[in-house]
Amino acid sequence: MLIVGERINTSRPKVGPAVEARDASFIQDMALKQAQAGASMIDVNAGTLVNEEPEALVWLVNTVQEVVDVPLCIDSPNPVAIEAALKACRKKAMVSSVTAEKERYEKITPLVKEYGASIVALCMDESGVPDSAKDRIAIAERLVADLTRDGIPREDIYLDVMVRPVSVSARDGIEALETTRGIMQGIPGVHTICGLSNVSFGLPLRKLLNRAFLCILMGAGLDSAILDPLDREIMAAIYAAEALLGKDEFCMNYIAANRDGKLSV
Incomplete structure (x- = not known):
């Protein structure tokens, strides 16, 4: 399971001021904690700093890379900011995101190819996010065809199944589940x-819903998620789900996580 740590985002109350103040120790502490908790990749997002996003994003890349050795996810819709950040990355990065x-x-897409990055491709187009799994899968097929035609290897394509709040529509969880299953099978x-925490927006005990939904999606084949790795219960659920789904030979990762005190119920 590829875990993208989501916490370094200037939309978060303490992160935005820290980035504006160029508080390296705050950002580095957050990056280290996420990597130590099991993040495979660290997301960096300076999207709320509209007038200085490229500069802020490059500063984040350089600051985080000083203390962690995991790759970074460059999270921005701004191609100028994306290119500036990619130039600063020492390891193969992920770009979030393109759409249809x-x-x-x-x-x-040309930046993704030029810098050899992987790409998050959202299952949406000019009309927005489709309500049905069938329509999301159709967009996913079109995105994969276009991306591979333009030189992006399939193994570098991460299709976002578009998780939306179940508080808005009871069908939204099911549609994300069916989108995941349809893509992984087809x-x-x-x-x-997926951006996991979207599912629980507006509801109490959000972490419980996030944890349950992640396990359901993993059963349908989800192999990557953008989430908070400092949530010990959700990380424990990932170890458990991988063991139960045959993704952990002889349950060795689960046993090691228990030995290291990483499992929590």
């Missing part, structure tokens, strides 16, 4: 990913 919207696709060689 023509203008956005044409501006970001589009070989690609990955699926």
Whole structure:
């Protein structure tokens, strides 16, 4: 399971001021804690700093890379900021994100190819996010066809199944689940990913819903997620789900996590 640590985002109350003040120790502490908790990749997002996003994003990349050795996810819709950040990355990065919207696709995809990055591709187009899994899968098929045609290997494509709040529509969880299953069964060689916490927006005990939904999605084949790795219960659930789904030979990772005190119920 590829775990993208979500905490370094300037929309979060303490992160935004820290980035504006160029408080390296605060950001580095957050990056270290996420990596130590099991994040495979660290997301960096300076999207709320509209007037200085490229500079802030480069500063984040350099600051985080000083203390962790995991790759970074460059999280921005701004091609100028994305390119500046990619130039600063020491390891193969991930870019979040493209969609099937023509203008956005044409501006970001060449950067992904030039810098050899992987890409998060959202299952949406000019009309927005489709309500049905069938329509999301159709967009996913089109995105994969376009991305591979433009030189992006299938193994570098992470299709975002578009998790939305179940508090808004009771069907939204099911549609994300069916989108995940349809992509993993019907589009070989690609990955699926989601912004997990969207599912619980507006509801009490959000971590409980996030944890349960992640395990359900993993059963449908989800192999990547953007989440908070400092949530010990959700990380424990990942170890348990991988053991139960045959993704952990002889349950060795689960046993090691228990030995290291990482399992929590």
